[in-house]
Amino acid sequence: MKAFHYTALGADGRRHRGLSYAAEAATLRDRLVDARLHPLAIRPALLQHQGQLRLSEAEAARLGRDLAQLMTSGMALAQALSLLEARETPRVSAIAREVRQRLIAGEPLSKALEVAGGTPARFLQALARGGETSGRQSEVLAAGARSLTATDQLKKRLTTLCIYPAFVILVAFGSIAIYAYAVLPSLEPAFEGMGGDIPAQTQAVLTFGAVVRLLMPILGLMAGGLAIALTLSSHVRRIGGDLVARLLMRGKRSPMRDFVFANLSSRLAVMLQAGVPLAPAWRLAREPVTIASLSRALAAQDERLMEGVRLSEVLRRVPGCPPDLIHYVLMGEQSGQISKALNDGSASLASRAQEAIERLLSVLTPLVIIVVGGMVGLITMMVFQGLLAVGDAVAM
Known part of the structure; x- marks a missing residue:
């Protein structure tokens, strides 16, 4: 995915500026329209290349912890990811969006998480496979998040x-x-x-x-x-x-x-x-x-x-x-x-x-x-x- 800076006009007449990730500018435009925003300008961010989005230890820990907490409260996984899209940083939000779309398409969480790159993301994928094997997804994600947090603090x-x-x-x-x-x-x-x-x-x-x-x-x-x-x-x-x-x-x-x-x-x-x-x-x-x-x-x-x-x-x-x-x-x-x-x-x-x-x-x-x-x-x-x-x- 690529990073894009965008400027859009809201229904209240206010301008909204931000950074978002999408495969193409047209995909981001359609997404803004679905959010009831009128795109005024979409331009690629500098110094980037097409490829997987990478998660840091802190981002992976926060994503795993939040998913575990929402799943423990009884929320469905796709619904939890949808909620995180609006709360997280643009990069993590883009990853959550892609994971949710793959889940809707029928992929398991461990497979859907392959949209993210980097060692912390691979650990999240391993945690998801462990949760799918044991049937204790939320507990595995919560424990893995604590491990990632400790690693991040040490680094x-x-x-x-x-x-x-x-x-x-x-x-x-x-x-x-x-x-x-x-x-x-x-x-x-x-x-x-x-x-x-x-x-x-x-x-x-x-x-x-x-x-x-x-x-x-x-x-x-x-x-x-x-x-x-x-x-x-x-x-x-x-x-x-x-x-x-x-x-x-x-x-x-x-x-x-x-x-x-x-x-x-x-x-x-x-x-x-x-x-x-x-x-x-x-x-x-x-x-x-x-x-x-x-x-x-x-x-x-x-x-x-x-x-x-x-x-x-x-x-x-x-x-x-x-x-x-x-x-x-x-x-x-x-x-x-x-x-x-x-x-x-x-x-x-x-x-x-x-x-x-x-x-x-x-x-x-x-x-x-x-x-x-x-x-x-x-x-x-x-x-x-x-x-x-x-x-x-x-x-x-």
Whole structure:
């Protein structure tokens, strides 16, 4: 679907402006007419392309929670979606509209939700399939919404923690760029004609500035091209995201690995609590995993679970699975409370991932400040040594 800005005239003579999603402008026009609005202007929004609408964790959590609440009150699913169309943001409203139309056409909720893209949307689809399997749709959606909310809060917390170090690093690059483009070029004429009398360290600083001025535009163009490719191509985003995730999952105590397996165990706990058998619950819980190598490793365990192999033994065969999660699952199998054990393991892994990132950033931020301050001070000292050498040459 595409995004359109529209201006329409209401029955009361007032102008209505807004953003809406539709396959074509004609579809939006007909929809406005059905709402008793006279379209005056419909134009495509900038920087968009045809494709699936994506849900964030917060939007998916709100959609699942609201649907569960309305269904619990006795409202039919199509009626609940119709109500949400008028309450949600334009993107979520468009998704709710398409889902409702598919439901009316006879599709189940899990199939109808395929109009939305992204990992949170895939989790909603898995929740819907779990609800259809267990017959407890509202309970599954409510539990899944809580899981999505916890994931969203953790992501926002980690993003907030990364803002200050990112700002410091940008300031560091800005300081180096200012020295390379403004300070050093203005001092180079003072060293002309000195030949080999310039101190070696000062010459090194001048050479460093020349290299930075040569490479920075090239790096800037490469970064801009990469940003454009990531913005316009979902294939590039998928490949880049998988590569970055695989790099971040290296190491025995990778926060990224803890974060991914925390989400997996949380989803699996939701399915088991809803009464979905272990093997189907595993398939539904692993579907939203987008890291290609890990997704293949998880999918390879489907048949073993169908054969009755215990979950703890299956997790041992998954490369990179945190030993703590295996321990929680093993204790849950022995106590008969595997869903609670999965929830506890998920909370433990998520907490450890956040703690590891906080610890890393608490060391990285002052380290970057010290390195940048040292570089600026060293460059300044070397430049002044060259200026003193110029002064001595003039005095002689």
